[in-house]
Amino acid sequence: MPEVILSVTSLEKSYDDVKAVAGLDFEIEKGECFGLLGPNGAGKSTTLAMLEGMEDPTRGAVQYYGGPLPSDYQTRVGIQFQATALQDFLTPYDNLKLFSSFYDHPVPMDKLIDQFRLQEFLHRDSRHISGGQRQRLLLALALVHNPEIVFLDEPTTGLDPRSRRDLWDVVSALKADGRTLILTTHYMEEAEVLCDELVILSHGKTLLQGAPQQLIADACVSDLDTLFLSLTGETLVKTQEVIE
Amino acid sequence: MTSIIRSVRRMKAVFFARNLEYLRDRASFGWNLVFPVLIVFALALVFSGPPRALFTVTAVASDSLPELLEFPGIETISMNRNKALDRLSRQQTDLVVEVVEDSVRYWVNGNSASGAILELLLKYTEPRPLERGETDGEAIRYVDWVVPGILGMNMMYSALWGVGYVVVRYRQAGYLRRLRATPLTKFEFLSAQVLSRLLVTLTASAIVFVGTNLILDYRMVGSLGLLFLIALVGGLAMITLGLAIACRTESKEFADGLLNAITFPMLLLSGVWFSLDGSPDWVQAIAQVLPLTHLLDAARAVMLDNAGLADITSHLAILLGFCIVGMGLSIKLFKW
Numbered sequence: 001m002p003e004v005i006l007s008v009t010s011l012e013k014s015y016d017d018v019k020a021v022a023g024l025d026f027e028i029e030k031g032e033c034f035g036l037l038g039p040n041g042a043g044k045s046t047t048l049a050m051l052e053g054m055e056d057p058t059r060g061a062v063q064y065y066g067g068p069l070p071s072d073y074q075t076r077v078g079i080q081f082q083a084t085a086l087q088d089f090l091t092p093y094d095n096l097k098l099f100s101s102f103y104d105h106p107v108p109m110d111k112l113i114d115q116f117r118l119q120e121f122l123h124r125d126s127r128h129i130s131g132g133q134r135q136r137l138l139l140a141l142a143l144v145h146n147p148e149i150v151f152l153d154e155p156t157t158g159l160d161p162r163s164r165r166d167l168w169d170v171v172s173a174l175k176a177d178g179r180t181l182i183l184t185t186h187y188m189e190e191a192e193v194l195c196d197e198l199v200i201l202s203h204g205k206t207l208l209q210g211a212p213q214q215l216i217a218d219a220c221v222s223d224l225d226t227l228f229l230s231l232t233g234e235t236l237v238k239t240q241e242v243i244e
Numbered sequence: 245m246t247s248i249i250r251s252v253r254r255m256k257a258v259f260f261a262r263n264l265e266y267l268r269d270r271a272s273f274g275w276n277l278v279f280p281v282l283i284v285f286a287l288a289l290v291f292s293g294p295p296r297a298l299f300t301v302t303a304v305a306s307d308s309l310p311e312l313l314e315f316p317g318i319e320t321i322s323m324n325r326n327k328a329l330d331r332l333s334r335q336q337t338d339l340v341v342e343v344v345e346d347s348v349r350y351w352v353n354g355n356s357a358s359g360a361i362l363e364l365l366l367k368y369t370e371p372r373p374l375e376r377g378e379t380d381g382e383a384i385r386y387v388d389w390v391v392p393g394i395l396g397m398n399m400m401y402s403a404l405w406g407v408g409y410v411v412v413r414y415r416q417a418g419y420l421r422r423l424r425a426t427p428l429t430k431f432e433f434l435s436a437q438v439l440s441r442l443l444v445t446l447t448a449s450a451i452v453f454v455g456t457n458l459i460l461d462y463r464m465v466g467s468l469g470l471l472f473l474i475a476l477v478g479g480l481a482m483i484t485l486g487l488a489i490a491c492r493t494e495s496k497e498f499a500d501g502l503l504n505a506i507t508f509p510m511l512l513l514s515g516v517w518f519s520l521d522g523s524p525d526w527v528q529a530i531a532q533v534l535p536l537t538h539l540l541d542a543a544r545a546v547m548l549d550n551a552g553l554a555d556i557t558s559h560l561a562i563l564l565g566f567c568i569v570g571m572g573l574s575i576k577l578f579k580w
Contacts, residue, residue, distance in 0.1 A: 056427065072427075079425045086375030087261055088267035093259065101257035102426040104250065125268075141422075 003065070004150065005180050006051060011058035013046050013204075014167060020046040022204035025059070028197070031172075035186070035195035035212075037228075040113040043154060043204035044184040045082065051182060052079050052151050075103065078147035079112040080138045082154045082184075086126045092137045093122045096144065103145035115142040116170065130161025139170060146171060152183040156190060168193060188224035192216075207231050254428050258436035266406075266444055274502055276448045280398040284391060284456045299362055302328040304342035312362070312369045313341070323521055330523060333381030334548065336389075338362050344375075351377035384548055388463035391456065392543040393516035395449050396478065398490050400510060402445045403482030404489070404503050407437055411490035412499040415580070424580035438483050445479045446472075466546030470553060474546065474560070481563040484570025485535065492577040512535040517570030535566045 006028040018186065021043045028034045036044045047054040050062055053073045053105040062069060070076070075115055088096055096113070100106035113119055122128045135155055142150060152171065154215065156164040160197045164187075170196055175181055185191055192212045200207045208215060212224060221227045257371050269272060304325045313320045321337070328340045332351055338358040340351040347371055352359035367374065414420045423433060425527035433576045457464065463469075489506070493499045513520065513527060514536035520528055531537045545551035 016270045054421070074425060074427055075424075079422075081422055081425075082417060083418050084422045085414075085419045086422075087265045087414075087419065089265045090261060094264060099426065102254050102428055133459050153539065 002031070005033055005065060006062045006182075007066070008051070008060065009032065009063070009158075011050060011057050011062065013043075013050060013055065013058040014058045014235075020204055021050070021057075022198070024092065024204075024206055026029060026199055026206070026209060028182060030180055031178050031196050032062065032196040033175050033183065035191045035198035036184040037191055037198055038183070038201035038207075039186070039232075042201040043205075045199070045202055046204075047151055048126075048151055048182065051185040052077060056078075075145060076147055077151060078142035078151045079140040079151045080135075080153060080155055082157065084138060086137075087233055088125075088127060090131070091117050091123045092140075093124060094127060095137065095141060099141045099144045105146070106144050107146050112140045115143075115173075122236065130163070131159050132162065132166055135159065135163070135167055137172065139167075143174075147179075149180045149182065152181065154184050154186065162188070164199075172240065188228065192224055200231070202232055249322065250427075251432055253535045255432045255436045255439075258428065258433055259440045262437060262440040263443065266440070276398070276402055276444070277451060280394050280452045281456060283394050283451075284387070284460065299339075299358055300337045300364070301339045301341060301362065302331060302337040304328055304340065306343040308343055308579055310341060310343075310348055310366060310370045310372075312366050315365075316361075320413065321380060321521065327521065329379055330549070331425070334358075334377045335359075335383035336519070339366070339379075341366075343372075347373040347375055348562075349375040349377065351379055354378050354380045355382065384463065387460055389519075389544070391460075391462045391516065392540055392547055393473075396514075396536055396543060397511065397516045398452065399445050399449055399475065399479050399539070400482050400507060402448060403441060403479055404439045404486040404507060406444065407483050408486030408490040408503050409435065409496065411487065412496050414495050415490075415494060416496055420580040429574060430578045430580075434487060434578060436485065438480070438571070441483050441486075441574060442476070442479050446475055449475055449479075464547050465550040466548075467552075470546050470551075470556070471543060474542045474556065474563075475541065477560055477563045478542070479566065481535045481566035481570065484540070484567050484574060487574040488570045488577075491574045502553070506563070510534045513537070515540050535563055538562045 004027045006111065008024055008026055009054065011021055011024040012019065024047060032074070036047055046055065050057050053062075053069050064070065075180075080162070096118075098108050098193075100109060115124060116139060118133075118137060118140060121133050126134070126137065126205050139152075139155070155171070156167050159167065166197065171181065175194070181194075194211055197211055198215075199207075199209045210218070215227060216222070216224060219227045219230065221230065271528075275367065301313055301318055301320050303320055303322050305322050309320075312318065324329075325340070325342060329338065329351060331337045332340050335353055335356050335358075338352075338356060339362040342349045348366075350363070351368060361378075370435060452484050456462070472578075485506070486503070489502050495501065510516075511531070513531045514534050515531070518537070520531055522536050538559040542551075542556040545556055545559075
């Protein structure tokens with residue numbers, strides 16, 4: 001039976017009068033790709049922040065292998081934030097070197113450079129690389145210490161279709177490597193391709209949970225976007241268009 | 245691997261990354277060197293020639309001052325005797341007078357022509373008995389006096405903006421949040437920022453100091469080691485002040501406003517461009533709570549008067565106090 005690596009029970013997060021997450025319960029198995037889906041304001045990023053250990057829940061708990069998050073949790077997880085600036089004037093090489101130095105046993109830089117195909121822009125100012133290259137670099141930085149769990153917060157937002165598919169290949173390779181991946185996304189197609197299990201959120205609550213193909217089959221619809229439309233009356237694609 | 249070695253390794257990495265960022269930002273790097281040099285040369289040009297044409301008399305606070313002080317063309321300021329005599333020895337004033345009971349004590353600088361003229365005028369105009377005192381000392385050119393001010397001002401801007409503004413920019417851009425997701429601690433991050441900026445500030449100041457002195461040959465009679473110590477402690481005080489401002493601020497605009505609100509009074513009241521001697525007591529009281537005042541007073545004492553460590557201990561102690569409070573507040577309140 002697959003081992004549960006992370007579990008959340010009655011998870012809540014409030015900011016003043018606003019309840020961003022309103023009582024979530026789910027489990028994430030080791031080695032799976034787990035998706036958090038929902039439109040803007042659904043509570044995806046807040047939930048992710050609590051899973052990452054970056055935010056404390058207002059109520060409820062996140063558990064790691066059935067216990068509290070260990071003090072060295074940050075060394076066991078790799079995080080690719082939705083919007084991260086890097087230091088100006090530093091190249092991808094400088095950034096890899098900087099982040100490698102934070103850990104005792106970093107992955108050899110050559111390996112990361114090959115794995116994420118950073119060679120072509122390795123010595124370019126990070127401000128002057130494309131969106132897709134930037135996401136590959138951020139992913140490499142998230143994996144510099146060979147973490148057990150990788151968090152990806154909307155990793156393909158703002159990328160052109162080719163760069164998006166490019167990144168899917170990278171994420172699929174990580175999945176094949178046996179790593180636990182937790183991602184948030186606006187794109188239903190992305191969730192269908194990458195996720196083994198997903199939770200659809202709306203207003204901080206779970207609308208639906210299960211394997212993508214199973215959810216589609218159970219609802220007798222053609223895809224996740226249609227399913228989401230039937231549940232909420234809005235499409236995620238539209239939400240994305242508004243954002244862009 | 246011990247935690248201290250790990251900690252030092254991480255601090256070193258952030259320190260070098262910040263230095264690299266600064267060195268590659270050629271505009272900022274160049275500006276830090278070019279700006280103070282331009283100001284020094286511009287002021288040297290504007291204020292070239294003899295230090296002052298106007299007679300200045302310093303009166304040690306007392307009533308019934310000599311009639312001479314009411315003559316047109318004579319500027320009178322008041323201050324305590326020791327300060328007045330210091331100014332006289334640097335020829336920043338031409339005559340010091342003090343009324344004691346029914347007689348008038350006065351001091352002149354034996355090297356000052358203006359002092360000799362004023363002494364003659366005083367003898368002709370003053371009916372009360374006169375008691376003469378004399379000091380000596382060379383005249384201080386404006387450039388001699390203003391160079392420490394410009395170097396200090398440059399340190400202030402470099403330290404406050406180079407740390408305060410940059411940390412807020414990192415926070416606003418989400419870079420601090422990214423660093424928080426690593427084992428890097430607050431202390432390691434803040435220490436690396438302080439050390440990196442200190443290196444930049446001291447190096448830039450040293451280059452400007454040596455470069456401008458080669459051409460302008462301004463006065464530097466004290467110990468270079470002591471001057472370095474003042475720059476080190478003063479620079480640290482400014483940097484930690486910048487960190488304290490940045491420790492929770494989230495908006496670059498707000499940080500900009502706060503930094504301006506702090507630098508502007510220092511620019512005006514710390515004696516960068518002109519001496520505050522003779523200004524109202526409340527102005528001088530405010531100046532005493534500003535770190536730049538102590539940095540400049542200590543630097544001028546060493547550069548112009550050959551002051552020793554004992555003479556500037558109080559300034560160094562106050563600057564150290566700023567460092568401790570600034571760093572303590574920063575570590576306590578810092579938010580990634």
